[in-house]
Amino acid sequence: MIHITKEAQQKLSSIEWQDGVLPRVDANVTGGCGLTINYLFIFDQARKNDTIYHSHGVSIRVDPFTKRYLEGNPPTVDYSDTDGFQVINEVEFDSC
Amino acid sequence: MADYHQLIFEISQSGRTGADLPESDVDPIELDEKFPKHLLRETPAELPEVSELQLVRHYTALSHKNYGVDNGFYPLGSCTMKYNPKINEDVARLEGFSRIHPYQPAETVQGALQLLYELQEDLAAISGMDAVTLQPSAGAQGEWTGLMIAKNYHQQNGENRSKVLVPDSAHGTNPASAAVAGFDTVTIPSNENGLVDLEALKKRVDQDTAALMLTNPNTLGLFEKDIVEIAEVVHEAGGLLYYDGANANAILGKTTPGKMGFDIVHLNLHKTFTTPHGGGGPGAGPVGVTKELIPFLPVPRIEKDGDNYIWNDDEPLSIGRVKGYYGNFGILARAYTYIRTMGPEGLRQVSESAVLHANYLRKRLETHYESPYAQFCKHEFVLSGSKQKKLGVRTMNIAKRLLDFGYHPPTIYFPLNVEECLMIEPTETETKETLDAFADSMIQIANEVEEDPDIVLDAPHTTVVGRLDETKAARKPVLRYTKSV
Numbered sequence A: 001m002i003h004i005t006k007e008a009q010q011k012l013s014s015i016e017w018q019d020g021v022l023p024r025v026d027a028n029v030t031g032g033c034g035l036t037i038n039y040l041f042i043f044d045q046a047r048k049n050d051t052i053y054h055s056h057g058v059s060i061r062v063d064p065f066t067k068r069y070l071e072g073n074p075p076t077v078d079y080s081d082t083d084g085f086q087v088i089n090e091v092e093f094d095s096c
Numbered sequence B: 001m002a003d004y005h006q007l008i009f010e011i012s013q014s015g016r017t018g019a020d021l022p023e024s025d026v027d028p029i030e031l032d033e034k035f036p037k038h039l040l041r042e043t044p045a046e047l048p049e050v051s052e053l054q055l056v057r058h059y060t061a062l063s064h065k066n067y068g069v070d071n072g073f074y075p076l077g078s079c080t081m082k083y084n085p086k087i088n089e090d091v092a093r094l095e096g097f098s099r100i101h102p103y104q105p106a107e108t109v110q111g112a113l114q115l116l117y118e119l120q121e122d123l124a125a126i127s128g129m130d131a132v133t134l135q136p137s138a139g140a141q142g143e144w145t146g147l148m149i150a151k152n153y154h155q156q157n158g159e160n161r162s163k164v165l166v167p168d169s170a171h172g173t174n175p176a177s178a179a180v181a182g183f184d185t186v187t188i189p190s191n192e193n194g195l196v197d198l199e200a201l202k203k204r205v206d207q208d209t210a211a212l213m214l215t216n217p218n219t220l221g222l223f224e225k226d227i228v229e230i231a232e233v234v235h236e237a238g239g240l241l242y243y244d245g246a247n248a249n250a251i252l253g254k255t256t257p258g259k260m261g262f263d264i265v266h267l268n269l270h271k272t273f274t275t276p277h278g279g280g281g282p283g284a285g286p287v288g289v290t291k292e293l294i295p296f297l298p299v300p301r302i303e304k305d306g307d308n309y310i311w312n313d314d315e316p317l318s319i320g321r322v323k324g325y326y327g328n329f330g331i332l333a334r335a336y337t338y339i340r341t342m343g344p345e346g347l348r349q350v351s352e353s354a355v356l357h358a359n360y361l362r363k364r365l366e367t368h369y370e371s372p373y374a375q376f377c378k379h380e381f382v383l384s385g386s387k388q389k390k391l392g393v394r395t396m397n398i399a400k401r402l403l404d405f406g407y408h409p410p411t412i413y414f415p416l417n418v419e420e421c422l423m424i425e426p427t428e429t430e431t432k433e434t435l436d437a438f439a440d441s442m443i444q445i446a447n448e449v450e451e452d453p454d455i456v457l458d459a460p461h462t463t464v465v466g467r468l469d470e471t472k473a474a475r476k477p478v479l480r481y482t483k484s485v
């Protein structure tokens, strides 16, 4: 359901997790000119009804709202020193 | 499926007709005798051929697919979807108004000119300005017109001020209009109470400030209590104060932008002054200004010469014409009718009821949804879906679930400075029963989010078209209708 590049795996395995915090792929809605949806990679506490994906020893949370967008469109989490974590998914869209 | 749910082209049958034309009593001519060959069609136009009854059913069915204030509650924040009294329509349709031509000589359309003139006077009184132009055809065009007036005013004083200040809660048209008018925009942050951060404003105002654009009450529905000091800060630096009066529903007859210290005002007649809107127009965004700025107003201006109304084109400092003809007359006629039927006391009641209704709904909902600015509001208020987000459900889902209850959702994800924002404007025209029923639905949805979130996440369930696959729409858009779809 979620692909993780080698670079992202390495970075994630080097992080010491605080209590209850895990990475999350999150569909983020912003307003303005119509509605835009893009994907964020964030670190936060659990939300109710989260799904947890295990991939290459890493656990990633997705909430039910985001899960509906990811169905059939598995995103890839990448990491680089310059851009940090990024979710690559061709379905980002906005209505402008 | 019944044929009136299909496209009119799909129900067409060759040779069917809704009207019988009388036999022609002149000799037919060949088209290519009269027109050059390259202008003639080679294949007949695919016009639908239907009976009169099919036509009536088709368009009646289409009209039922629309949702408007006449169908139900429409609490779209910042948009003031209030009821538009039908008497406005009667007046706008009077033959003496609807069948005149803008190029008719002024002496033949004195009644229409009187209406325009008196509307200008009324709007000047309502906004506390000295003169008003009715030309701009939308709020955004009013903003641009006002900023061009500011620009020309500064230039006339030998100054080329390049910056327009805009709070972060402002409507998107504010920075857009500033950019189109050739200004750079500077964002002013809001403080924790949702109001303009006065200290941040002081730091950003300087000799290059052409104007500050402000909405008051702002888009969070909060009254900028420091407005007098804000005006002083901007005026001391030589800047002008621009009032975005698109949402004037909370201040009618209570206060005026003039009293608050504003120099330029635009009003959205298609919101506060009841013209049906929401489909992209037509609208009207009249602009009012103080004395010093009158020479810069657009031409032609309508003036009174003795007992006659005349057009004045001769104003050398005017920014010129901003709209074909003299504005959207039909909308101006509706606004005039509304103002005259309500009267000053009626307009004051409008604002009092609009504010009461917003606060009533806010109070009923604030224990179920996060209320980021839990204080007395004006005509609208914001809630945040942040509590529901922790349960995996978003504001977008709540909005779609409201469709199942038969409501148009409130404005969502605006203003941008509120997480998972819901912006609710009930307006003064709704009954307590409607407000209560809407609040009950919102509370039921909040409970569903806790107990049965899938019903909210998969909404809407009862609409003609269910939950749309937005990702598929983005990846494989079908942009052209084909019969097989």
Ligand SMILES: Cc1ncc(COP(=O)(O)O)c(C=O)c1O
Binding pocket: B078, B079, B138, B139, B140, B141, B171, B173, B174, B215, B219, B244, B246, B247, B268, B283, B285
């Ligand atoms: C606060 C505010 N300013 C400006 C505008 C722009 O008005 P118009 O859509 O007529 O251009 C709007 C419209 O939604 C508004 O709410």
